[in-house]
Amino acid sequence: MKLNIAYPPTGCQKKLEIDDDGKLRAFFDKRVSAEVDGEGYVFKIMGGHDKQGFAMKQGVLTNTRVRLLMSPGDQGFRGHGRRSGERRRKSVRGCIVSPDLSVLNLVIVKKGEGELPGLTDEEKPRMRGPKRASRIRKLFNLSKEDDVRKYVNTYRRTFEVKGKKHSKAPKIQRLITPESLQRKRRR
Structure with missing residues (x-):
């Protein structure tokens, strides 16, 4: 079984493959959103899917696969190419963890004593900042008086084309400038 472990404070994620069911016994018969202790760390089960790719669905209290009558918008049913409001039976996995799963998604809720290499020791910066003013x-x-455009430089790219330096920054949405106010007054 593969364990997909995420640590939101650093933004890192790691995939581990564990073949021994004895080591995974702590997760078996636990539900989605249950917390599991492990050597100082506390993990929260977020979901997973079985070997055929059927995702676990919250609220289905079984460890096997079931066929539910679903309507468009339900988890596990997109509803494309159907008549409006049409419901269909779809296979989903129950929310109880069993050895049949191929991937189990976990999130670290409480950090333990030691560092986990590649997960809690390094921080991955957010590549993109917000675009809206x-x-x-x-x-x-x-404040409202401060110029927002100076702060976009945190994710401004500079590059060279044919010997000339260019810089590129994302367009700020809903930015109120004197020009935009003037345009609004003219309407």
């Missing part, structure tokens, strides 16, 4: 203000704690 109000969200940039919220992130950097700015």
